[in-house]
Amino acid sequence: MHLEGTILRGDDFEPVEGRIVVADGEIVRIEEREVDGDAVILPAFVNAHTHIGDSIAKEAGEGLSLDELVAPPDGLKHRLLRSTSREEKVAAMARSLRYMESTGTGTFLEFREGGVEGVAALRDAITGEGVDAGERAIDSVVFGRDDPDVLSVADGYGASGARDADFDAVRAETRAAGKLFGIHAGERDADDINPAMDLDPDFLVHMVHAAEIHLERLADRGTPVVVCPRSNLVTNVGVPPIRELAERTTVALGTDNVMLDSPSMFREMEFAAKLSDLPAREVLRMATVNGARIAGLNRGVVAEGRDADLLVLDGDSDNLAGARDLVRAIVRRAGAADVSRVVIGGDVVVSRSAVT
Structure with a gap:
C-alpha cells in the first residue's frame, strides 16, 4: 500500500x-x-490516558465532586460499573473504540478497573467477542488494577492514587514483571504528588496541582506526565500547568473518563493548545509520539x-x-x-x- x-x-x-x-x-x-x-x-494519535469502561454512563453525575464521581471504591463510576452487566459494558466499550478509530486514534493507554475480569472484558470489546461491533484494529496498552493477579493479563498496573492504598508491594511486583507502572497524582490537590513520585512510577497522570518543588523533582527524575485538561475542567479541580510541565519533562495527552468527555484527541489537542499557548508542534507531539514513548512503542x-x-x-x-x-x-x-x-x-x- x-x-x-x-x-x-x-x-x-x-x-x-x-x-x-x-x-x-x-x-x-x-x-x-x-x-x-x-x-x-x-x-x-496515541491517547495516553483513558477509562473507557465509563462508556456505560456518558454525562452522568452532573454537579458531583471528583471524589463523588470516580473515587474508589464507591464513587458513582464504580457503583455503576458494579451494577451493569458484562455484556452491556463490553458493548459500550466497543462503541467507544469504534469512535476512537474513526477520529484517528491508533493506540490508547487504558486504566482498566475490575481486575482480571475487567481486562478480559476490554479484550473482548477489542476482538468483538460477544458484541455486534466487530473486531477493532485499535491497539491498547492496558493497565489493570483491583486484583493482585491482574499483572498476569495486563500490560502494567494503573494505580488510582497514593492516598488510596499502599502501592509499594504492587510497584515492586510490576517492576519484577518488567511491566509499566502509572499512577494518578496531583489531581484533587498536591498532597499525593510526592508519595506518588516516591514509588518511582514510569509516568504520572494529571499533576494539576504541581508546585515548583514538584516540577523540579520531575525535571531531576525525568518522569513523564500525562495531562487530561478537559476532564480536570469538568471535575472542577483546575487545569494542569501544561507549559511548565512541558518545559521540564515529556508530556502526553489523554482524554480520561468517557463518562466526562468524548475520547477525541482532536478536542483534547485544541483545548490543550489554547489553554497553554504552546507551539502547535509541541501539542501534536503530546498527542502522538510522546504517548508512544511513555509506553515504549515504535x-x-x-x-x-x-x-x-x-x-x-x-x-x-x-x-x-x-x-x-x-x-x-x-x-x-x-x-x-x-x-x-x-x-x-x-x-x-x-x-x-x-x-x-
Missing part, C-alpha cells in the same frame, strides 16, 4: 510532498515527489522503520482549506469531519476515499 500527499515527517512534523510506502505493517520508504491531491498524512512518528499507524486528513475540506500553518490548523481546528483515512498496523480501518 502507498499513501500520497503532504507528509508531516519526523518529530518536527516537517511538511514534505511525497509518497509513503507501507509493507508488513511498517513504513518502509518515504519518497519526496510531486503528487496530486490535498491529503495530509500524520501519525495516528509509533507516533512518520519515519522509515516505524509502525504504519497513520491518519490522513482532507487538506481541502471546508474546515482546513486555506490554512497558512498546516500543523497549527490540525491542532487547533481539525476534527472528525476532516478524516479521510485511518491506517493502523498497515491496514486501512477507516476510509472515505480510494486508497492505492
Whole structure:
C-alpha cells in the first residue's frame, strides 16, 4: 500500500510532498515527489490516558465532586460499573473504540478497573467477542488494577492514587514483571504528588496541582506526565500547568473518563493548545509520539522503520482549506469531519476515499 500527499515527517512534523510506502505493517520508504491531491498524512494519535469502561454512563453525575464521581471504591463510576452487566459494558466499550478509530486514534493507554475480569472484558470489546461491533484494529496498552493477579493479563498496573492504598508491594511486583507502572497524582490537590513520585512510577497522570518543588523533582527524575485538561475542567479541580510541565519533562495527552468527555484527541489537542499557548508542534507531539514513548512503542512518528499507524486528513475540506500553518490548523481546528483515512498496523480501518 502507498499513501500520497503532504507528509508531516519526523518529530518536527516537517511538511514534505511525497509518497509513503507501507509493507508488513511498517513504513518502509518515504519518497519526496510531486503528487496530486490535498491529503495530509500524520501519525495516528496515541491517547495516553483513558477509562473507557465509563462508556456505560456518558454525562452522568452532573454537579458531583471528583471524589463523588470516580473515587474508589464507591464513587458513582464504580457503583455503576458494579451494577451493569458484562455484556452491556463490553458493548459500550466497543462503541467507544469504534469512535476512537474513526477520529484517528491508533493506540490508547487504558486504566482498566475490575481486575482480571475487567481486562478480559476490554479484550473482548477489542476482538468483538460477544458484541455486534466487530473486531477493532485499535491497539491498547492496558493497565489493570483491583486484583493482585491482574499483572498476569495486563500490560502494567494503573494505580488510582497514593492516598488510596499502599502501592509499594504492587510497584515492586510490576517492576519484577518488567511491566509499566502509572499512577494518578496531583489531581484533587498536591498532597499525593510526592508519595506518588516516591514509588518511582514510569509516568504520572494529571499533576494539576504541581508546585515548583514538584516540577523540579520531575525535571531531576525525568518522569513523564500525562495531562487530561478537559476532564480536570469538568471535575472542577483546575487545569494542569501544561507549559511548565512541558518545559521540564515529556508530556502526553489523554482524554480520561468517557463518562466526562468524548475520547477525541482532536478536542483534547485544541483545548490543550489554547489553554497553554504552546507551539502547535509541541501539542501534536503530546498527542502522538510522546504517548508512544511513555509506553515504549515504535509509533507516533512518520519515519522509515516505524509502525504504519497513520491518519490522513482532507487538506481541502471546508474546515482546513486555506490554512497558512498546516500543523497549527490540525491542532487547533481539525476534527472528525476532516478524516479521510485511518491506517493502523498497515491496514486501512477507516476510509472515505480510494486508497492505492
